[in-house]
Amino acid sequence: MKDYDIIVVGAGPGGSIAAMEAASRGLKTVFFERGRKPGEKNSSGCGLGPRMWQDFRFMTELTPDSCPSMRAGAASRSYFVNKQGVVAGYVMARPTESVSYEPAKSFITMNVYRSDFDPWLATYATNAGAELKTSTLVTGLMREDGRVTGVIDEHGEKYRGLVIGADGVVSMVARECGLRKRWGQDHVTLIPQYDYAVDPRKIDDIMGDETLAVWWSALFPAAYHVFFHDGFHIGLGNWMTWWDKNPLSYLNQVVNLEYFKRLVRILDARPREYHVHLLPWQGTPTDTHADNVILVGDAAGVPCPLEAEGIYPAMMTGRAAAETAAEAISAGDRSKEFLDLYDRKWQQTSVGEEFKTGPELAHIWRALPFSPKETMTWFVPMIMEILGGILDWSQPHAVRVRQVMRQVKSYLPQAVPFLVKEVMPLLQAILGDKMELLTSPEKLMASMPELQEAVASAFEEKEGSS
Ligand SMILES: Cc1cc2nc3c(=O)[nH]c(=O)nc-3n(C[C@H](O)[C@H](O)[C@H](O)COP(=O)(O)OP(=O)(O)OC[C@H]3O[C@@H](n4cnc5c(N)ncnc54)[C@H](O)[C@@H]3O)c2cc1C
Structure with a gap:
């Protein structure tokens, strides 16, 4: 048995910020990642919103040296595809004059591969003193006298401490502590996507800085198109209640559009990977904490209810969870009632604001x-x-x-x-x-x-x- 103040399950954006904030408050912190490194899965949560630069000062240290895949999505296109599969028109937009701060004036999203971004973010937690255990799957919660007191890893090793569940959409922590058995079908989306490799110079020449796009059509649910330094993702999603056909067949309709095929040809883009992901997308999150347990990020269901931006909400809830945990530990009270403070904290942030007219x-x-x-x-x-x-x-x-x-x-x-x-x-x-x-x-x-x-x-x- 190993004793810690804080145990964070998951080293995605929510977990790394929770671990960083806890360790920087002097709390003995460990965070677990089942992958060989954070971001190994390289999921498509890839567009970083400018609010991250407002709320996390270290974001100015994100550079092509630390994150080679980064490319600013300075302008976005909305393609409108008619019933015949023809791109009937498109609209291009940049940040408008009412945008009030940098870097939001310069880009809509900063696009990164998570295989670059997540390891970079995790170093801020380890530099603050948190211990990172990679290649370690947390398989269950430890209970003493019927109460959750820590976690158990795949080797049967036990760790005692306040648990922060940052383990993503299919959260073991949420399930094991009884907060959620499974998502309602209309609270979670399924998203297939292709990743293509492209020579960066071709992207510069052909797309310029128009490196974000949404494809609107009667033939398929909205598809997103995001360019990175040396490639792009094309994907589409919908709630689990809506799939008339295999989701992949809708994505294949996009990649088979003549317009899209022409883009692929002139960019000389080569298919590199195929992924399928889940993403919670719902109204106001409930059941975010229990005795000695707090959920953050996707595990808590906090992606923006409109556009499902999830990285910034994961980081903000990670911070609120660590602050709450520190107060609970110093008050000697880890009860659900004390941890209600967590909801009050994140609801007061810009993430909470999203859910008010959500x-x-x-x-x-x-x-x-x-x-x-x-x-x-x-x-x-x-x-x-x-x-x-x-x-x-x-x-x-x-x-x-x-x-x-x-x-x-x-x-x-x-x-x-x-x-x-x-x-x-x-x-x-x-x-x-x-x-x-x-x-x-x-x-x-x-x-x-x-x-x-x-x-x-x-x-x-x-x-x-x-
Ligand atoms: C296709 C797609 C596109 C998206 N696009 C965007 C976007 O452009 N911008 C944006 O902001 N958001 C986007 N999102 C949402 C965003 O990816 C998520 O909201 C965000 O990654 C949530 O962060 P998190 O830290 O809560 O969870 P995750 O990023 O899922 O991290 C969880 C981590 O925990 C690890 N883990 C899980 N279980 C265990 C366990 N039992 N033991 C040890 N480790 C474990 C996982 O390996 C993972 O590293 C997108 C999501 C999808 C699916």
Whole structure:
């Protein structure tokens, strides 16, 4: 039996930050990784959000020397694919003028292979004094007098201490301590993806800094396309409740699009790896802790409810867990009631803020690119009608405007129920009792100053709390 203050299961982003924060508070800390090194699995959680640079100062030390795969996703493309499998158009976007800080002004995501990033992150924990045990699978929780008091590894070795479960989406810690038997099918997504190798100079020449993309279509759920220094990932996912066919067949539809094949040809991209991953994606997380146990990151189900950014939430909850654990140890109270402090801590951060309007935003997102048959069948042609119709010389422009309007009108039987079912609840959540203004244009115009004030103060509140 070995005694520690803190035992962290998992050396992904959540585990490494929990171990770093615990060790830097002088707590005797060990963290376990089943792989030969952190990030060995090289999962596609690969786009680092700029908030990481705000909240973790050491992120400025992430350089191509320490993380050779890094490539900034400075601009993103949204490709719109029609029912015939033709890219009917695309929109490119950069961080906009309202973005308030660096490096968010320079990139949307910093893309890294996790096989580079996770080992780099883990060194901050070991440098702070945490002990890293690699190639060690933690197989169970140790109990004394019926209470969880530590963990047991695959060799039967026992370790006593407060347990932080940072063991990812299929969390042994969550299951063994009784917090969760399994995910609900609509709380977890399944994501197949291909990794391609590409000469970095080709990516520079052909893509420039447009190295992020989402493919929207009625043929498949939204696909993501992320470029690294010497390669890219193309993948797509959906909730477990939605797979009409084998998920891989949808991904293969993307890679078989003529447009995509042309990109592969001109980039001279070569398939390198195939992965399938799970990712929790849900509304507000519950059941994040028990007596002497705290879950962080994917194990706790904290990826952003809208876009499923999960690395930053894992790191922030890792920090909140270590702070809570330190307070519990010094108070001599590791009960679930004391550890409620953990929820209060992470909910006060920018991660908690995501969940406040989370469900309404998440519904819209789910009902848009992840509902190919229901929504994308009218959404893609409607967007293309609006964008493409303007750039059309087939008729005098006034005639074209009337034709476009008639065509857009034909989508209203689908678009209006979507607005009522998905957009109105979001407006309701934002506008509250001012909703009735939307029913009267005169009242709406008369209340504009008041509304502008309300929107401005809502944002002031948000900025202040982040
Ligand atoms: C396809 C895909 C794309 C994604 N894209 C993004 C993105 O672009 N940006 C973003 O921010 N997030 C993204 N995510 C989400 C992100 O990858 C996760 O939210 C994040 O990795 C969670 O970190 P974590 O530390 O909680 O868990 P993990 O990263 O899963 O780390 C858990 C670690 O624990 C180890 N482990 C597990 N069980 C045990 C055990 N019993 N004993 C010892 N070790 C164990 C594992 O080997 C692993 O190293 C994506 C996810 C997927 C699946």
